[in-house]
Amino acid sequence: MKSIRIEWRKIKRKHFALVVLGTLLLLLFWQLWSTSRMDETDLIQGWMGLLYQMPLLNCIVLPIMTGVLASRISDIEHKGNTFSMLRLLIQNRSIYFAKIYLGVFFVGITTLGEVMMMLMLGFLRGFITSPPWGFLIYFFGYTLLVSIALYLFQLLLSLIFKNQLIPIGISIMGSFIGLFSLYMPGRIQEFFVWGYYGVLSNVRMNWDAVSRIIDYYWTPLNWGGIVVIVAFSIVITALGYRLFIRKEY
Amino acid sequence: MQIQIKTEWIKIKKSPIWLIFFLIPLIPAVMGTFNYLQNLEILTDGWYSLWSQHTIFMGYFFLPPMIGAYSAYLWRLEHFNHNWNRIFTMPQPPLHLYLAKLFIVSLMVFLTQCWVGLLFFISGKLIGIIQPFPAEMLVWLLMATLGGIVIASIQLCLSMVIRSFSIPIGIALMGGVFSLAFLARGWGLIFPYALLAMGMNGNTPQSLDYGNIFFFLISCCFFECISFIFAWQWLKRIDVQAE
Numbered sequence: 001m002k003s004i005r006i007e008w009r010k011i012k013r014k015h016f017a018l019v020v021l022g023t024l025l026l027l028l029f030w031q032l033w034s035t036s037r038m039d040e041t042d043l044i045q046g047w048m049g050l051l052y053q054m055p056l057l058n059c060i061v062l063p064i065m066t067g068v069l070a071s072r073i074s075d076i077e078h079k080g081n082t083f084s085m086l087r088l089l090i091q092n093r094s095i096y097f098a099k100i101y102l103g104v105f106f107v108g109i110t111t112l113g114e115v116m117m118m119l120m121l122g123f124l125r126g127f128i129t130s131p132p133w134g135f136l137i138y139f140f141g142y143t144l145l146v147s148i149a150l151y152l153f154q155l156l157l158s159l160i161f162k163n164q165l166i167p168i169g170i171s172i173m174g175s176f177i178g179l180f181s182l183y184m185p186g187r188i189q190e191f192f193v194w195g196y197y198g199v200l201s202n203v204r205m206n207w208d209a210v211s212r213i214i215d216y217y218w219t220p221l222n223w224g225g226i227v228v229i230v231a232f233s234i235v236i237t238a239l240g241y242r243l244f245i246r247k248e249y
Numbered sequence: 250m251q252i253q254i255k256t257e258w259i260k261i262k263k264s265p266i267w268l269i270f271f272l273i274p275l276i277p278a279v280m281g282t283f284n285y286l287q288n289l290e291i292l293t294d295g296w297y298s299l300w301s302q303h304t305i306f307m308g309y310f311f312l313p314p315m316i317g318a319y320s321a322y323l324w325r326l327e328h329f330n331h332n333w334n335r336i337f338t339m340p341q342p343p344l345h346l347y348l349a350k351l352f353i354v355s356l357m358v359f360l361t362q363c364w365v366g367l368l369f370f371i372s373g374k375l376i377g378i379i380q381p382f383p384a385e386m387l388v389w390l391l392m393a394t395l396g397g398i399v400i401a402s403i404q405l406c407l408s409m410v411i412r413s414f415s416i417p418i419g420i421a422l423m424g425g426v427f428s429l430a431f432l433a434r435g436w437g438l439i440f441p442y443a444l445l446a447m448g449m450n451g452n453t454p455q456s457l458d459y460g461n462i463f464f465f466l467i468s469c470c471f472f473e474c475i476s477f478i479f480a481w482q483w484l485k486r487i488d489v490q491a492e
Contacts, residue, residue, distance in 0.1 A: 169269035180280035
């Protein structure tokens with residue numbers, strides 16, 4: 001608890017909330033723009049459309065956002081050369097997990113904000129069907145899990161490399177790979193953690209090139225994918241911790 | 250001024266910036282080519298179709314943060330160890346520092362576009378596109394370089410003012426995403442982050458042609474001037490107390 005309180009004090013005037021707010025505003029503007037012209041068919045499929053588009057946007061935005069969060073949280077120590085001093089005062093484990101806690105908190109707020117935003121958009125645009133609560137909860141769950149996995153990965157990199165260009169560069173690459181992987185055949189997508197927003201999504205689309213009509217449909221929930229992402233997070237946390245305690249700052 | 254340019258070059262010479270430089274454009278080259286091969290029945294326009302696949306997301310989502318990373322990296326050292334104090338006590342106008350960084354990042358943007366072009370050419374040859382290579386793509390790469398330099402000048406201002414390394418990169422991503430909305434409305438020329446994608450001419454809703462190339466150049470100059478004036482005024486007014 002003490003280490004978490006210390007982490008909170010460190011970021012007090014660092015405007016972390018702006019990172020979350022900026023991400024949500026970006027997603028909101030995009031969705032307001034993309035849902036601005038909806039006919040009756042679109043309004044019937046409104047929730048499906050949102051649940052289809054949001055993972056695509058998340059593939060672009062959230063890898064970089066988690067990279068920025070992890071970099072900010074670690075860079076405070078790199079800039080002040082405070083890791084060695086901190087280690088004298090607090091246990092390695094406490095430092096590492098306090099930084100995880102902090103990132104998970106912001107990632108959680110962002111994901112919750114996304115769901116609230118979708119609900120708001122649904123009511124604002126007047127979607128004809130009622131909100132699919134179960135699928136919205138599933139969306140919240142898998143988006144949170146993937147974002148936590150990406151944050152853990154980025155935190156590992158940001159703690160290991162003093163030069164934050166490397167983790168940020170990898171987050172940009174990840175975003176690119178994640179987005180491109182969505183256009184690849186199913187099995188290939190599953191090899192890239194950044195594309196898991198799309199892999200775990202339970203909405204797919206049929207697009208008729210002649211009539212230019214989009215039809216969305218539900219797919220079974222991807223529990224296997226959830227297991228993969230949880231396993232990835234556990235492995236990355238263990239690996240990150242191991243590398244962090246061995247690292248000489 | 251030459252000394253500052255040399256100094257900035259030393260900073261990036263053996264830095265991990267080259268890792269980003271080489272690897273990021275490789276992703277769309279490999280994946281875009283793969284996508285092209287998967288959709289040969291729809292993509293029938295040879296080099297142009299391949300170009301659309303290579304650049305489909307590059308100009309909006311990835312090159313702006315990449316340029317943001319170049320710019321943030323060059324300012325990073327100044328934000329460390331009270332280096333701002335040293336800058337203001339050096340017998341050189343601080344504005345030269347901004348201009349030297351702009352020169353180096355512009356060079357990086359130019360090299361990035363050359364690398365993108367080279368990868369595109371190699372991909373096309375490897376998959377056996379038989380039509381002659383369209384020379385206008387060289388013009389698009391040049392225009393994309395100019396659009397990229399506009400982003401660089403703005404990102405340099407942001408990274409100069411904001412001491413965080415990563416926040417300006419996040420802003421670059423936001424700029425890139427918003428550029429899509431501006432291009433869709435045909436307002437690409439009034440939004441600096443849209444100029445790169447527009448210049449690249451790859452699958453954008455608003456494309457660059459010989460009719461609007463003049464306005465494109467005017468727009469580039471305008472945003473360059475705005476950034477320059479901002480940097481000049483900011484560096485003139487800021488004092489060591491900013492530390």
